[in-house]
Amino acid sequence: MSPTPQPQWITARRKFIEAGGHTTQSFGLGRMIGQMYALLYLSPRPMCLDEIAQELGISKASVSTTIRQLERWTAVKSVWVKGDRRDFYEAETDFQAVLKHGLLATLRKKLDTAGKQIQVVEECLKEATNQTNGDDDKAMEVVVSRLERAKHFQGKVNGLLSNPLLDHLL
Amino acid sequence: MSPTPQPQWITARRKFIEAGGHTTQSFGLGRMIGQMYALLYLSPRPMCLDEIAQELGISKASVSTTIRQLERWTAVKSVWVKGDRRDFYEAETDFQAVLKHGLLATLRKKLDTAGKQIQVVEECLKEATNQTNGDDDKAMEVVVSRLERAKHFQGKVNGLLSNPLLDHLL
DNA sequence: AAATACGTTCAGTTTTTACTGAACGAATCT
C-alpha cells in the first residue's frame, strides 16, 4: 500500500503558516502569533483550541494565551457554533481593520507612554533650571533643548497616527 | 565633608536614558539600543566607545555591536575628532530622517521578504490546482482566494510605505 | 450529584536572546 502523498495545497498551506510565523517573528511579536493567525486565516471554518493546538503541534496552554493576544489585536474573533460549547475562533480577514484597530492602536499606546515618560523627565528637569551650576551649563542646555525636540516629535507622530487621512491611504 | 548631591538635570538625563531603553524594548528592539541612542542624543559632544560603555555600565563589546545596529538605522553617525584615533559617535537628531531611512526602510524590507514568501507559496499552490481532489475542494479554494487577498494587501501596504505623500505628513 | 469536557493559570523547563571577558588584528605611539 503506497503512502498517501500529501496534496500539494496542504504543503502550500503549511508553508504559508511558517511564513506567517517568520514574519511576526521578524517584527518582534513572536513566532506563534503569526502561525496561528495564518492557520485561521486559511481555514474555511472557525477552529477550536484543540484543533489549533494539534495543527500547530503546540500545547493548548500556548494556544490559549496566544489566541488572546490575537484578540487584543482584533485579528481573530470568537464565534458561536451551535450545539458545541467549545470556543471557536476565526480570523478577521479584513487586514485594514486589523491594522487600524490592532497595530495602529498599539502603536499609539506605546507612543503615548513614551510621551508620558518624557513628561516626567521634563518636570524633573524644570526643578533643575534653578540650580545654576555654571560649570556644565552648556551640557544642561543641550539636554533641555533636545528634550523639547523629542517631545515635539512625539506629538507630531502621535498626530500622524490619529490622522484620518492615514485611513484613506489604506 | 557632605557628599556632593547629584545635580537634578543629571538624574533627569538618566531617567530619559532609561525611558529610551524601555521604549525600544517595548518595540521588540532590545533595551540597549534605546539607552545608547538616548545617551548620545542628549550628549553635547560625540562620545567614544569607552565613554558609552562606562556611562551605561556595560561592556565595550556590547557597545560595539549595538552602535552598529544604530548605524544601520542611520540613528547615529561616526565623526572625526582631530588628534584622537578613537571612533566617536553622535546621534542623528533629525528624527524624521531616522524614521525615513531607518525605520521605514527596514519595514519595507521586511514587508518585501514577506511578499516573496507569499510568492513562493502561490507558485507551490498553482501546481495543485490541477489535482482535483473533489473532497476538500472548498478548503483549497478558500486557501487560493485568501492567498490572493493577502498578496493584494501586501502590495497595497508596500505602496503606501513608498508613497512620497507619507514623507510630507511628517 | 457525579462525571466529563472546557479554558485558564501557574510553576517549572526549554529555547532563544543579550551580554561578557578574553583573544586577536590593525593602527598608533615610543
Next chain:
DNA sequence: AGATTCGTTCAGTAAAAACTGAACGTATTT
C-alpha cells in the same frame, strides 16, 4: 622594532522569553 591602544569577534555565560504539563474553576452532560 617593540609596546600601547583601539575596535571587533567569538565561545561561553547570564538573562529573558516562549512553551509545557499539571492543577484548578466552571459549565455541561449523564
